[in-house]
Amino acid sequence: MNSIDxxxxxxxxxxxxxxxxxxxxxxxxxxxxxxxxxxxxxLNNSHKSRPMSVQKTDETGNIWFLSAKDSMKNMEIKVDTDVTLYFQGSSYSDFLELNGHAVITDDKAKIEELWDPTVKAWFTEGKDDPRISVIQFIPDSGYYWDNKHGNTVAGIKVLISAISGKTMDDSIEGTLKV
Structure with missing residues:
Protein backbone atom coordinates (compact mmCIF):
# COMPACT_ATOMS: atom_id res chain seq x y z
CA MET A 1 0.00 0.00 0.00
CA ASN A 2 1.58 3.27 -1.07
CA SER A 3 0.38 6.82 -1.27
CA ILE A 4 1.13 9.72 -3.58
CA ASP A 5 0.66 13.38 -2.95
CA LEU A 43 32.02 3.43 23.21
CA ASN A 44 33.21 6.88 22.21
CA ASN A 45 29.90 8.80 22.21
CA SER A 46 29.83 9.42 18.44
CA HIS A 47 28.71 8.09 15.08
CA LYS A 48 31.14 6.17 12.89
CA SER A 49 30.68 5.86 9.15
CA ARG A 50 32.47 3.51 6.80
CA PRO A 51 31.89 2.27 3.25
CA MET A 52 30.51 -1.26 2.94
CA SER A 53 29.59 -3.44 -0.03
CA VAL A 54 26.17 -5.03 0.07
CA GLN A 55 26.42 -8.79 -0.44
CA LYS A 56 22.67 -9.34 -0.75
CA THR A 57 19.28 -7.71 -0.25
CA ASP A 58 16.72 -10.42 0.39
CA GLU A 59 13.01 -10.56 -0.43
CA THR A 60 12.05 -9.27 3.04
CA GLY A 61 14.33 -6.22 2.78
CA ASN A 62 17.14 -7.48 5.02
CA ILE A 63 20.56 -6.36 3.83
CA TRP A 64 23.54 -8.67 4.27
CA PHE A 65 27.22 -7.82 4.71
CA LEU A 66 30.44 -9.70 5.47
CA SER A 67 32.62 -8.15 8.15
CA ALA A 68 35.64 -8.95 10.28
CA LYS A 69 34.77 -10.23 13.75
CA ASP A 70 37.52 -8.06 15.25
CA SER A 71 36.46 -4.85 13.46
CA MET A 72 35.51 -1.71 15.35
CA LYS A 73 32.15 -1.84 13.55
CA ASN A 74 31.36 -5.25 15.03
CA MET A 75 32.42 -4.07 18.49
CA GLU A 76 30.14 -1.03 18.16
CA ILE A 77 27.19 -3.16 17.04
CA LYS A 78 27.62 -5.40 20.10
CA VAL A 79 27.13 -2.33 22.29
CA ASP A 80 24.38 -0.62 20.23
CA THR A 81 22.56 -2.45 17.41
CA ASP A 82 21.06 0.74 15.89
CA VAL A 83 22.51 1.34 12.42
CA THR A 84 21.82 3.78 9.57
CA LEU A 85 22.74 3.09 5.95
CA TYR A 86 23.19 5.76 3.25
CA PHE A 87 23.15 4.87 -0.46
CA GLN A 88 23.74 7.00 -3.56
CA GLY A 89 23.07 5.43 -6.95
CA SER A 90 23.99 8.40 -9.16
CA SER A 91 24.54 12.15 -9.16
CA TYR A 92 20.86 12.99 -9.67
CA SER A 93 18.90 10.11 -8.21
CA ASP A 94 18.68 6.94 -6.20
CA PHE A 95 19.47 8.39 -2.76
CA LEU A 96 18.39 6.23 0.15
CA GLU A 97 18.63 6.43 3.94
CA LEU A 98 17.66 3.36 5.96
CA ASN A 99 17.33 3.05 9.73
CA GLY A 100 17.24 -0.26 11.53
CA HIS A 101 19.31 -2.62 13.60
CA ALA A 102 22.09 -5.09 12.96
CA VAL A 103 22.59 -8.69 14.05
CA ILE A 104 26.02 -10.35 13.90
CA THR A 105 26.45 -14.09 13.32
CA ASP A 106 29.14 -16.46 12.10
CA ASP A 107 26.71 -18.75 10.25
CA LYS A 108 28.92 -20.78 7.86
CA ALA A 109 26.03 -21.50 5.46
CA LYS A 110 25.27 -17.77 5.18
CA ILE A 111 28.97 -16.98 4.64
CA GLU A 112 29.00 -19.55 1.83
CA GLU A 113 25.86 -18.00 0.31
CA LEU A 114 27.22 -14.44 0.50
CA TRP A 115 30.81 -15.21 -0.53
CA ASP A 116 32.24 -13.35 -3.50
CA PRO A 117 35.85 -13.86 -4.66
CA THR A 118 36.58 -10.12 -4.30
CA VAL A 119 36.01 -10.41 -0.54
CA LYS A 120 39.23 -12.43 -0.36
CA ALA A 121 41.08 -9.09 -0.32
CA TRP A 122 39.88 -8.75 3.31
CA PHE A 123 39.66 -12.43 4.22
CA THR A 124 42.83 -13.96 2.81
CA GLU A 125 41.99 -17.48 3.99
CA GLY A 126 38.85 -17.49 1.84
CA LYS A 127 35.41 -18.64 2.98
CA ASP A 128 36.94 -20.48 5.93
CA ASP A 129 38.78 -17.44 7.30
CA PRO A 130 38.11 -17.51 11.07
CA ARG A 131 37.69 -13.70 11.13
CA ILE A 132 34.56 -13.62 8.91
CA SER A 133 31.23 -12.66 10.39
CA VAL A 134 27.87 -11.91 8.81
CA ILE A 135 25.97 -8.72 9.53
CA GLN A 136 22.24 -8.80 8.91
CA PHE A 137 20.75 -5.32 8.72
CA ILE A 138 17.01 -5.31 9.44
CA PRO A 139 15.43 -2.06 8.24
CA ASP A 140 12.59 -0.40 10.13
CA SER A 141 12.16 2.82 8.18
CA GLY A 142 13.83 5.07 5.68
CA TYR A 143 13.61 7.94 3.27
CA TYR A 144 14.46 8.13 -0.43
CA TRP A 145 15.03 10.84 -3.03
CA ASP A 146 14.79 9.99 -6.71
CA ASN A 147 13.83 11.61 -10.00
CA LYS A 148 10.81 10.90 -12.13
CA HIS A 149 12.33 10.81 -15.61
CA GLY A 150 15.82 9.30 -15.36
CA ASN A 151 19.28 10.80 -15.01
CA THR A 152 19.52 12.23 -18.52
CA VAL A 153 16.35 14.29 -18.17
CA ALA A 154 17.29 15.29 -14.60
CA GLY A 155 20.73 16.44 -15.77
CA ILE A 156 19.23 18.47 -18.61
CA LYS A 157 16.72 20.07 -16.22
CA VAL A 158 19.54 21.03 -13.82
CA LEU A 159 21.46 22.62 -16.70
CA ILE A 160 18.38 24.51 -17.98
CA SER A 161 17.59 25.66 -14.42
CA ALA A 162 21.14 26.95 -13.96
CA ILE A 163 20.96 28.91 -17.24
CA SER A 164 17.38 30.20 -16.93
CA GLY A 165 17.29 30.78 -13.20
CA LYS A 166 13.99 28.90 -13.00
CA THR A 167 13.56 25.79 -10.91
CA MET A 168 12.65 22.69 -12.89
CA ASP A 169 12.32 20.20 -10.08
CA ASP A 170 12.20 16.58 -11.21
CA SER A 171 12.36 15.03 -7.76
CA ILE A 172 10.21 12.46 -6.08
CA GLU A 173 10.75 11.52 -2.46
CA GLY A 174 9.04 9.76 0.38
CA THR A 175 9.13 7.60 3.45
CA LEU A 176 9.66 3.85 3.58
CA LYS A 177 8.10 1.74 6.32
CA VAL A 178 9.04 -1.94 6.22
Missing part, protein backbone atom coordinates in the same frame (compact mmCIF):
# COMPACT_ATOMS: atom_id res chain seq x y z
CA UNK A 6 2.14 16.49 -4.50
CA UNK A 7 3.09 19.73 -2.85
CA UNK A 8 2.90 23.22 -4.29
CA UNK A 9 6.62 23.43 -5.18
CA UNK A 10 6.29 20.85 -7.95
CA UNK A 11 7.93 18.13 -5.89
CA UNK A 12 6.15 14.85 -5.68
CA UNK A 13 5.92 12.70 -2.61
CA UNK A 14 5.32 8.98 -2.71
CA UNK A 15 5.44 6.93 0.47
CA UNK A 16 5.80 3.15 0.52
CA UNK A 17 4.76 0.60 3.15
CA UNK A 18 5.41 -3.14 3.55
CA UNK A 19 6.15 -5.12 0.39
CA UNK A 20 6.10 -1.94 -1.73
CA UNK A 21 8.76 -0.41 0.57
CA UNK A 22 10.92 -3.54 0.26
CA UNK A 23 10.61 -3.41 -3.54
CA UNK A 24 11.71 0.27 -3.59
CA UNK A 25 14.61 -0.49 -1.23
CA UNK A 26 15.83 -3.35 -3.42
CA UNK A 27 15.51 -1.22 -6.57
CA UNK A 28 17.61 1.61 -5.12
CA UNK A 29 20.25 -0.67 -3.56
CA UNK A 30 20.69 -2.52 -6.87
CA UNK A 31 21.70 0.79 -8.47
CA UNK A 32 24.32 1.53 -5.82
CA UNK A 33 25.74 -1.73 -4.48
CA UNK A 34 27.57 -0.05 -1.64
CA UNK A 35 26.69 2.28 1.20
CA UNK A 36 27.95 4.21 4.15
CA UNK A 37 27.33 2.01 7.18
CA UNK A 38 26.86 4.23 10.24
CA UNK A 39 26.97 2.95 13.80
CA UNK A 40 25.92 4.93 16.84
CA UNK A 41 27.92 3.95 19.83
CA UNK A 42 28.44 4.75 23.45
Missing amino acids: SNQEGKHKQNYVGADAVEKIRELIDKSGSCFFVTSTT
Whole structure:
Protein backbone atom coordinates (compact mmCIF):
# COMPACT_ATOMS: atom_id res chain seq x y z
CA MET A 1 0.00 0.00 0.00
CA ASN A 2 1.58 3.27 -1.07
CA SER A 3 0.38 6.82 -1.27
CA ILE A 4 1.13 9.72 -3.58
CA ASP A 5 0.66 13.38 -2.95
CA SER A 6 2.14 16.49 -4.50
CA ASN A 7 3.09 19.73 -2.85
CA GLN A 8 2.90 23.22 -4.29
CA GLU A 9 6.62 23.43 -5.18
CA GLY A 10 6.29 20.85 -7.95
CA LYS A 11 7.93 18.13 -5.89
CA HIS A 12 6.15 14.85 -5.68
CA LYS A 13 5.92 12.70 -2.61
CA GLN A 14 5.32 8.98 -2.71
CA ASN A 15 5.44 6.93 0.47
CA TYR A 16 5.80 3.15 0.52
CA VAL A 17 4.76 0.60 3.15
CA GLY A 18 5.41 -3.14 3.55
CA ALA A 19 6.15 -5.12 0.39
CA ASP A 20 6.10 -1.94 -1.73
CA ALA A 21 8.76 -0.41 0.57
CA VAL A 22 10.92 -3.54 0.26
CA GLU A 23 10.61 -3.41 -3.54
CA LYS A 24 11.71 0.27 -3.59
CA ILE A 25 14.61 -0.49 -1.23
CA ARG A 26 15.83 -3.35 -3.42
CA GLU A 27 15.51 -1.22 -6.57
CA LEU A 28 17.61 1.61 -5.12
CA ILE A 29 20.25 -0.67 -3.56
CA ASP A 30 20.69 -2.52 -6.87
CA LYS A 31 21.70 0.79 -8.47
CA SER A 32 24.32 1.53 -5.82
CA GLY A 33 25.74 -1.73 -4.48
CA SER A 34 27.57 -0.05 -1.64
CA CYS A 35 26.69 2.28 1.20
CA PHE A 36 27.95 4.21 4.15
CA PHE A 37 27.33 2.01 7.18
CA VAL A 38 26.86 4.23 10.24
CA THR A 39 26.97 2.95 13.80
CA SER A 40 25.92 4.93 16.84
CA THR A 41 27.92 3.95 19.83
CA THR A 42 28.44 4.75 23.45
CA LEU A 43 32.02 3.43 23.21
CA ASN A 44 33.21 6.88 22.21
CA ASN A 45 29.90 8.80 22.21
CA SER A 46 29.83 9.42 18.44
CA HIS A 47 28.71 8.09 15.08
CA LYS A 48 31.14 6.17 12.89
CA SER A 49 30.68 5.86 9.15
CA ARG A 50 32.47 3.51 6.80
CA PRO A 51 31.89 2.27 3.25
CA MET A 52 30.51 -1.26 2.94
CA SER A 53 29.59 -3.44 -0.03
CA VAL A 54 26.17 -5.03 0.07
CA GLN A 55 26.42 -8.79 -0.44
CA LYS A 56 22.67 -9.34 -0.75
CA THR A 57 19.28 -7.71 -0.25
CA ASP A 58 16.72 -10.42 0.39
CA GLU A 59 13.01 -10.56 -0.43
CA THR A 60 12.05 -9.27 3.04
CA GLY A 61 14.33 -6.22 2.78
CA ASN A 62 17.14 -7.48 5.02
CA ILE A 63 20.56 -6.36 3.83
CA TRP A 64 23.54 -8.67 4.27
CA PHE A 65 27.22 -7.82 4.71
CA LEU A 66 30.44 -9.70 5.47
CA SER A 67 32.62 -8.15 8.15
CA ALA A 68 35.64 -8.95 10.28
CA LYS A 69 34.77 -10.23 13.75
CA ASP A 70 37.52 -8.06 15.25
CA SER A 71 36.46 -4.85 13.46
CA MET A 72 35.51 -1.71 15.35
CA LYS A 73 32.15 -1.84 13.55
CA ASN A 74 31.36 -5.25 15.03
CA MET A 75 32.42 -4.07 18.49
CA GLU A 76 30.14 -1.03 18.16
CA ILE A 77 27.19 -3.16 17.04
CA LYS A 78 27.62 -5.40 20.10
CA VAL A 79 27.13 -2.33 22.29
CA ASP A 80 24.38 -0.62 20.23
CA THR A 81 22.56 -2.45 17.41
CA ASP A 82 21.06 0.74 15.89
CA VAL A 83 22.51 1.34 12.42
CA THR A 84 21.82 3.78 9.57
CA LEU A 85 22.74 3.09 5.95
CA TYR A 86 23.19 5.76 3.25
CA PHE A 87 23.15 4.87 -0.46
CA GLN A 88 23.74 7.00 -3.56
CA GLY A 89 23.07 5.43 -6.95
CA SER A 90 23.99 8.40 -9.16
CA SER A 91 24.54 12.15 -9.16
CA TYR A 92 20.86 12.99 -9.67
CA SER A 93 18.90 10.11 -8.21
CA ASP A 94 18.68 6.94 -6.20
CA PHE A 95 19.47 8.39 -2.76
CA LEU A 96 18.39 6.23 0.15
CA GLU A 97 18.63 6.43 3.94
CA LEU A 98 17.66 3.36 5.96
CA ASN A 99 17.33 3.05 9.73
CA GLY A 100 17.24 -0.26 11.53
CA HIS A 101 19.31 -2.62 13.60
CA ALA A 102 22.09 -5.09 12.96
CA VAL A 103 22.59 -8.69 14.05
CA ILE A 104 26.02 -10.35 13.90
CA THR A 105 26.45 -14.09 13.32
CA ASP A 106 29.14 -16.46 12.10
CA ASP A 107 26.71 -18.75 10.25
CA LYS A 108 28.92 -20.78 7.86
CA ALA A 109 26.03 -21.50 5.46
CA LYS A 110 25.27 -17.77 5.18
CA ILE A 111 28.97 -16.98 4.64
CA GLU A 112 29.00 -19.55 1.83
CA GLU A 113 25.86 -18.00 0.31
CA LEU A 114 27.22 -14.44 0.50
CA TRP A 115 30.81 -15.21 -0.53
CA ASP A 116 32.24 -13.35 -3.50
CA PRO A 117 35.85 -13.86 -4.66
CA THR A 118 36.58 -10.12 -4.30
CA VAL A 119 36.01 -10.41 -0.54
CA LYS A 120 39.23 -12.43 -0.36
CA ALA A 121 41.08 -9.09 -0.32
CA TRP A 122 39.88 -8.75 3.31
CA PHE A 123 39.66 -12.43 4.22
CA THR A 124 42.83 -13.96 2.81
CA GLU A 125 41.99 -17.48 3.99
CA GLY A 126 38.85 -17.49 1.84
CA LYS A 127 35.41 -18.64 2.98
CA ASP A 128 36.94 -20.48 5.93
CA ASP A 129 38.78 -17.44 7.30
CA PRO A 130 38.11 -17.51 11.07
CA ARG A 131 37.69 -13.70 11.13
CA ILE A 132 34.56 -13.62 8.91
CA SER A 133 31.23 -12.66 10.39
CA VAL A 134 27.87 -11.91 8.81
CA ILE A 135 25.97 -8.72 9.53
CA GLN A 136 22.24 -8.80 8.91
CA PHE A 137 20.75 -5.32 8.72
CA ILE A 138 17.01 -5.31 9.44
CA PRO A 139 15.43 -2.06 8.24
CA ASP A 140 12.59 -0.40 10.13
CA SER A 141 12.16 2.82 8.18
CA GLY A 142 13.83 5.07 5.68
CA TYR A 143 13.61 7.94 3.27
CA TYR A 144 14.46 8.13 -0.43
CA TRP A 145 15.03 10.84 -3.03
CA ASP A 146 14.79 9.99 -6.71
CA ASN A 147 13.83 11.61 -10.00
CA LYS A 148 10.81 10.90 -12.13
CA HIS A 149 12.33 10.81 -15.61
CA GLY A 150 15.82 9.30 -15.36
CA ASN A 151 19.28 10.80 -15.01
CA THR A 152 19.52 12.23 -18.52
CA VAL A 153 16.35 14.29 -18.17
CA ALA A 154 17.29 15.29 -14.60
CA GLY A 155 20.73 16.44 -15.77
CA ILE A 156 19.23 18.47 -18.61
CA LYS A 157 16.72 20.07 -16.22
CA VAL A 158 19.54 21.03 -13.82
CA LEU A 159 21.46 22.62 -16.70
CA ILE A 160 18.38 24.51 -17.98
CA SER A 161 17.59 25.66 -14.42
CA ALA A 162 21.14 26.95 -13.96
CA ILE A 163 20.96 28.91 -17.24
CA SER A 164 17.38 30.20 -16.93
CA GLY A 165 17.29 30.78 -13.20
CA LYS A 166 13.99 28.90 -13.00
CA THR A 167 13.56 25.79 -10.91
CA MET A 168 12.65 22.69 -12.89
CA ASP A 169 12.32 20.20 -10.08
CA ASP A 170 12.20 16.58 -11.21
CA SER A 171 12.36 15.03 -7.76
CA ILE A 172 10.21 12.46 -6.08
CA GLU A 173 10.75 11.52 -2.46
CA GLY A 174 9.04 9.76 0.38
CA THR A 175 9.13 7.60 3.45
CA LEU A 176 9.66 3.85 3.58
CA LYS A 177 8.10 1.74 6.32
CA VAL A 178 9.04 -1.94 6.22
